[in-house]
Amino acid sequence: MMSFKTTTLLAATAVTLTAFSMPSMAADKVYRLKMAETWASNFPIFGEAPRNMAKMAEEMSGGRLKITIDSSNKHKAPLGIFDMVRSGQYDMGHSASYYWKGKVPNTLYFTTMPFGMITPEQYGWFYHGGGMELMEKVYQPFGLMSFPGGNTGNQMGGWFQKEINSLDDLQGLKMRIPGFAGEVLAKLGAKPTNIASGELYTALERNTIDALEWVGPSLDLRMGFHKIAPYYYTGWHEPATELQFLVNKRSFDRLPEDLQRILTTSMKLASYEMYVQSYHESGTNWVTMKSEYPNVQVKTFPKDVLAAMKKANQELLEEKAAADPLAKEILDSQAEYLKTARVWTNISDRAYLDSLETISE
Incomplete structure (x- = not known):
């Protein structure tokens, strides 16, 4: 409807x-x-x-x-x-x-x-x-x-059976994660795979994979991942x-x-x-998850892990651009547009939210 x-x-x-x-x-x-x-x-x-x-x-x-x-x-x-x-x-x-x-x-x-x-x-x-x-x-x-x-907005970083405390915890990690992020994690020692949505819960429950990312509260809560994975990480890989x-x-x-x-x-x-x-849906489901499933532990990846991800990401971008003129054209276009757009994002949305933080303390 x-x-x-x-x-x-x-x-x-x-x-x-x-x-x-x-x-x-x-x-x-x-x-x-x-x-x-x-x-x-x-x-x-x-x-x-x-x-x-x-x-x-x-x-x-x-x-x-x-x-x-x-x-x-x-x-x-x-x-x-x-x-x-x-x-x-x-x-x-x-x-x-x-x-x-x-x-x-x-x-x-x-x-x-x-x-x-x-x-x-x-x-x-x-x-x-x-x-x-x-x-x-x-x-x-x-x-x-x-x-x-159709856009999901910024996605969560995924559901994990074990906590990620260092780069060592990524070694051999079997994770459902598609796209460029999968290549980034592979470069850091993980074993990414892509699995259709209907098979995700079973794969995680049976330990065919150790972790998965799907979307965020808008869809994850309905999938029931919180029942079989205690750690829910914030995003880095799919901001839009x-x-x-x-x-x-x-x-x-x-x-x-x-x-x-x-x-x-x-x-x-x-x-x-x-x-x-x-x-x-993400906003309303986030409230539901926090109130009804308080045992879910929301985590952010450690700074050194995020830094390694970003470094690996940049190296891969440079490799893709060097190998294919059209890839270079696309990536250069995105990077140039982001330089302009992010300045406005920072002075509008980020500044507004930061201002609210200063008066709520």
Whole structure:
């Protein structure tokens, strides 16, 4: 069910699209698209984003654009979305770009980066700092289009069976952690792996892995990780995790121009709504966790461990940039944008929160 915010956004956007789409509204042809998602059926927040998008697209198009969604329960390939959309088996997908780093390494940089941009900064980069254009460079050769698909905000650093007191505690640590952060931990001696969401609890419970990161209170509490891992660490690795709408370019080009516009607008609005929902759920679930599960120990990684992570991260960035001109272009773009955006973040949000701290003491 769509929230009040989504409904309000839909109404406002429909007004702006009316003049554009009205000439085609008389057409009675219905365009049908199939979408595959990484998530299981009824998966909260992540699974709601594509459904919100499909509902908005159908309503704004007057029923001319209908999108059906297959969950991983049906297509049986939660981490196979890239190939299924590329081949045309599905017209669209909802997943996360960094899952495809083994196929196309440069897809890695469009989800989030350790020690990188927070969500408002990253959205600024996507839509006003050249991020969308760089993402097109990466996906276009594969006949694909990629769009932001919803942000979790800053993620927690994960659930651990044992406390991390030094770099020695990372040696041989089997941890579910995808993306660039997995490469950082591997450089420090850990053994990262990627596991689909439906298998995470069992893997941790059976000690197939020693630790895992998923999202944060918005989703972790529902997954029950607090029942089997006592240590919950604050984040460093995913400060702005952006999911992804993946679109087959041929399928997109077959749509009339007004439906293309409605589809892209629906994706953008659904992404915003997911970010708002994630932030809300994390806040409320954090209160629940602290009151109902007081034995969960919230930790921050020791300074020397964080420093080693940041050093390893920088070394890996330099290696990636040296090995691939497009990777260098993406990473340079992110770094340059962050220089400007972070100055404003510090003088606005950080200064405001610091000011409140001084008067609450």
